[in-house]
Amino acid sequence: MTAIQIDPIRLSAEAQALRSEVRAFLQQEFEAGAFDPLQGAMQARSNPEFSRKVGARGWIGMTWPKRYGGRERSYLERYVVTEEFRVANAPVGLHFTADRQSGPMLLKYASERIKMEILPRISRGECCFCIGMSEPNSGSDLFAAKTRAVRCDGGWRVRGTKVWTTGAHHADYMIGLFRTSAPTKENRRHGLTQFLVDMTAPGIAVHPILNTLGQHEFNEVVFDDMFVPEEHALGEIDLAWKQATSELGFERSGPERFLEISYVLFELVRVLGRSPDVRGAEGIGRLVAQLHTLRRMSVSVNGMLQAGKDPMLEGSIVKDMGTVWQQQLPHKARDLAAFVDGDAHDRQRFDELLAHATAIVPKLTIQGGTSEVLRGIIARGLGLR
Amino acid sequence: MNDTHMIADTTRRIFRELGDPQSLRGDADRQRLWDALETAGLTRTWIPESLNGSGATLADGFEVMRVAGEFAVNVPLAESMLGGWLLQQGSIATPVGSGSVAPVDVRDHITAGANDVLSGTARSVPFARDAAWIAVMGLHAKRAFVALVDRSLCRIREHANVAGDARDAVGLLDVPPRAIAQAAIDAHALLLIGAAVRAMQMAGALQAVLDISVAYANQRVAFEKPIGKFQAIQHSLAKLAGEAAAALAAAGSAADAIASAKEFDAGIFLEVAAAKIRVGEAAATGAAIAHQVHGAIGFSREHVLHRYTHRLWAWRDDFGGESYWAVRLGQMVAGNGADALWPMLAAR
Numbered sequence: 001m002t003a004i005q006i007d008p009i010r011l012s013a014e015a016q017a018l019r020s021e022v023r024a025f026l027q028q029e030f031e032a033g034a035f036d037p038l039q040g041a042m043q044a045r046s047n048p049e050f051s052r053k054v055g056a057r058g059w060i061g062m063t064w065p066k067r068y069g070g071r072e073r074s075y076l077e078r079y080v081v082t083e084e085f086r087v088a089n090a091p092v093g094l095h096f097t098a099d100r101q102s103g104p105m106l107l108k109y110a111s112e113r114i115k116m117e118i119l120p121r122i123s124r125g126e127c128c129f130c131i132g133m134s135e136p137n138s139g140s141d142l143f144a145a146k147t148r149a150v151r152c153d154g155g156w157r158v159r160g161t162k163v164w165t166t167g168a169h170h171a172d173y174m175i176g177l178f179r180t181s182a183p184t185k186e187n188r189r190h191g192l193t194q195f196l197v198d199m200t201a202p203g204i205a206v207h208p209i210l211n212t213l214g215q216h217e218f219n220e221v222v223f224d225d226m227f228v229p230e231e232h233a234l235g236e237i238d239l240a241w242k243q244a245t246s247e248l249g250f251e252r253s254g255p256e257r258f259l260e261i262s263y264v265l266f267e268l269v270r271v272l273g274r275s276p277d278v279r280g281a282e283g284i285g286r287l288v289a290q291l292h293t294l295r296r297m298s299v300s301v302n303g304m305l306q307a308g309k310d311p312m313l314e315g316s317i318v319k320d321m322g323t324v325w326q327q328q329l330p331h332k333a334r335d336l337a338a339f340v341d342g343d344a345h346d347r348q349r350f351d352e353l354l355a356h357a358t359a360i361v362p363k364l365t366i367q368g369g370t371s372e373v374l375r376g377i378i379a380r381g382l383g384l385r
Numbered sequence: 386m387n388d389t390h391m392i393a394d395t396t397r398r399i400f401r402e403l404g405d406p407q408s409l410r411g412d413a414d415r416q417r418l419w420d421a422l423e424t425a426g427l428t429r430t431w432i433p434e435s436l437n438g439s440g441a442t443l444a445d446g447f448e449v450m451r452v453a454g455e456f457a458v459n460v461p462l463a464e465s466m467l468g469g470w471l472l473q474q475g476s477i478a479t480p481v482g483s484g485s486v487a488p489v490d491v492r493d494h495i496t497a498g499a500n501d502v503l504s505g506t507a508r509s510v511p512f513a514r515d516a517a518w519i520a521v522m523g524l525h526a527k528r529a530f531v532a533l534v535d536r537s538l539c540r541i542r543e544h545a546n547v548a549g550d551a552r553d554a555v556g557l558l559d560v561p562p563r564a565i566a567q568a569a570i571d572a573h574a575l576l577l578i579g580a581a582v583r584a585m586q587m588a589g590a591l592q593a594v595l596d597i598s599v600a601y602a603n604q605r606v607a608f609e610k611p612i613g614k615f616q617a618i619q620h621s622l623a624k625l626a627g628e629a630a631a632a633l634a635a636a637g638s639a640a641d642a643i644a645s646a647k648e649f650d651a652g653i654f655l656e657v658a659a660a661k662i663r664v665g666e667a668a669a670t671g672a673a674i675a676h677q678v679h680g681a682i683g684f685s686r687e688h689v690l691h692r693y694t695h696r697l698w699a700w701r702d703d704f705g706g707e708s709y710w711a712v713r714l715g716q717m718v719a720g721n722g723a724d725a726l727w728p729m730l731a732a733r
Contacts (some may be wrong), residue, residue: 002455002592003599004626006633008641010733019731087727129566262727270723276715284718285711289635289662292655293439297634321627378626379619382599 009303015080022084040089041263042356047091055125060099069123075306083255098122102129109235132162132176140373143189149178155229168206168219181238189241196232253301253315257292258322263356266334269342271350283336313381320374323364330357395447400456405691431470447640454589457696459550461512468520475531475566482517491705494522502559506730513553522575529571532562548695574649577657579704584636584660592630594693598675620661628667635660660708664706
């Protein structure tokens with residue numbers, strides 16, 4: 001048995017049929033002016049009305065049990081929906097975090113009452129989540145988190161600061177990671193607990209942090225003696241480190257890991273025209289081969305997860321390779337388009353998108369687990385640590 | 386356990402016993418390995434039972450290729466299997482003994498003239514000098530044919546690839562074939578399945594290179610600890626694992642696509658072209674990391690590593706290299722237009 005296993009799994013006919021439905025919906029929304037794919041590539045992507053329409057279609061929380069508003073569809077069907085929305089640069093910002101991470105976390109660890117209250121709202125596209133993990137002195141090293149939750153009558157009091165919290169300024173809730181005990185000598189990962197935080201609770205202040213493009217995506221979130229009710233502790237107290245859900249595998253290996261700036265490739269093909277020279281053709285051919293490979297790897301890993309296998313190593317590889325590939329894409333596209341007439345209409349649009357993509361790609365290998373952390377995980381999976 | 390597992394296990398067992406790339410030296414060793422593969426029916430994997438073959442599926446055969454790649458040994462197993470498959474496209478029975486297939490270089494063409502005599506030159510034909518027979522694909526009056534040719538009637542100019550394996554030029558000067566028939570497929574299809582075969586072998590070889598490199602890093606001590614404990618080495622090996630995974634995903638997908646396809650359509654072309662390109666890239670990146678991790682010992686004749694890395698480099702060239710496939714794929718993608726690209730990818 002070799003270290004790496006990848007079963008060549010394909011999407012089912014049902015999943016591909018669903019793709020047509022999703023495309024028709026996106027086309028309809030686009031024509032109705034709900035969003036502009038090219039502007040969408042460059043702007044914040046929260047649109048409450050759009051999210052509600054997606055929810056009405058049953059495409060948020062679609063793998064969850066029906067009694068929580070889910071549709072009990074397969075992970076590969078969700079995969080198709082995710083990739084079509086991503087390629088269209090549709091404004092999914094309001095619901096995507098809840099759909100991918102927070103909902104599954106609640107499903108596994110929240111009380112029945114909370115699940116009945118919140119999950120259906122998520123699935124209707126009415127409820128936005130953010131993730132409170134990083135702190136000023138705790139980024140990749142999550143277990144260094146210092147924001148404290150101290151027991152009080154009926155719950156917990158929280159003091160501390162989270163940073164780089166994407167979408168906190170839109171979010172109704174946060175899943176926050178807070179320190180409930182000191183780490184032990186034997187286990188520095190001990191002592192952290194996940195909480196459901198109502199963002200309207202008194203004692204929370206959200207301050208914008210602008211990214212390098214001047215856009216407001218992430219925030220600093222300050223907790224000043226915020227109260228969290230007992231019921232909002234998720235899972236076992238002090239044992240958050242054990243609660244990596246199976247969704248982590250889907251989260252790492254999903255299509256967003258290589259389709260975030262796919263428009264760069266599509267627009268490159270457009271500016272190079274129908275009969276590019278050998279240099280252009282070879283460049284396109286290699287990029288398409290690389291993207292196809294990433295996607296087939298990702299679909300296969302998701303299919304293996306769906307089948308109950310545990311492709312931990314392979315899932316981390318998809319995120320590492322997908323994001324590194326995307327990071328190189330704008331630079332390769334720039335090279336390949338170097339001789340295309342600078343005054344052409346398509347060229348101007350391409351340059352605009354390229355400039356944006358060039359500026360945003362540094363974040364791709366940082367958010368959701370840096371490449372360095374992922375490679376450590378891969379090395380552990382290989383038996384090196 | 387299904388048939389694919391059984392045939393893969395049989396392949397692995399035979400290579401473990403007789404095909405260890407480290408100890409396999411000389412013609413006698415290779416002959417013993419070949420005899421075992423032939424006895425087990427593996428050399429005739431893709432020939433139907435009615436024609437004295439094993440009658441295994443295309444999927445089974447591709448898995449045999451991948452497992453054989455884990456050993457990267459220079460026996461003409463893939464070539465004989467492929468030759469058998471090609472002859473079958475003209476309903477020609479495959480002779481016993483080892484075979485090869487031509488052409489494998491995208492620039493070469495064989496033609497049939499009056500009385501069906503064959504002419505042309507095929508370069509870089511693997512193991513041609515050792516083959517008893519060669520399955521030839523060519524054109525006659527714009528129609529594709531398949532022919533079975535006795536190697537003894539060909540003019541062989543011996544060449545070797547970087548791994549030292551025979552890649553001979555086969556000259557056909559009005560050679561009468563032992564059998565010739567109109568083919569159900571064309572040269573394009575042979576190129577596709579040949580490229581998929583090499584991609585699978587390379588994916589298997591990269592898996593083995595990863596395992597060998599990890600084992601070495603865990604065992605080799607420097608600066609008072611196994612070098613695999615150093616983060617720099619860990620991250621290099623994580624990248625190697627990524628290249629191996631990409632190779633496996635791309636090659637496995639292409640093989641699966643061919644195995645379940647009715648015809649060699651544009652989708653198959655995308656799958657195979659992407660596989661040969663990406664696996665070729667993985668071979669270059671992966672081999673470089675493996676050598677770096679091994680240090681000087683991996684650069685010695687004595688160490689097994691080069692038997693893998695040299696073949697990985699060499700196999701890139703058979704049935705079209707990365708640049709060849711990339712230009713063709715790029716031309717197709719551009720020709721279809723930007724808006725057709727995502728639907729094409731998403732359909733796979």
